[in-house]
Amino acid sequence: MKNPTFDDLMQQIEAEAQEEGPEAVAQLEAMRHRYYLGGQLAVLRKRRGITQVELAVQSGVEQADISKIERGISNPTEDTLARLGKVLGARLAFVDDRERVAI
Numbered sequence: 001m002k003n004p005t006f007d008d009l010m011q012q013i014e015a016e017a018q019e020e021g022p023e024a025v026a027q028l029e030a031m032r033h034r035y036y037l038g039g040q041l042a043v044l045r046k047r048r049g050i051t052q053v054e055l056a057v058q059s060g061v062e063q064a065d066i067s068k069i070e071r072g073i074s075n076p077t078e079d080t081l082a083r084l085g086k087v088l089g090a091r092l093a094f095v096d097d098r099e100r101v102a103i
Contacts, residue, residue, distance in 0.1 A: 035072035037081075042070040044088050058087045
């Protein structure tokens, strides 16, 4: 028996959400969005060569909150994201999924 992969786990989670109904599917999508957004923040911060502590000092956002955002366990406000983005030289924007490029 082979070891399950991450893709196997995600397929199982998606199937369970489908079985549970629209609310579970919506929660799964929200989780995906938070992880994607957090990952973007972490990549951009690292590209800029800045630590979470430095970003916290420059943005006024607590380091613990930045950590939670990057790990996808927080649902930050638009204002918080804008403050972080300003320090990192980035802005908030809607991105057409058909044109989105992975970073």
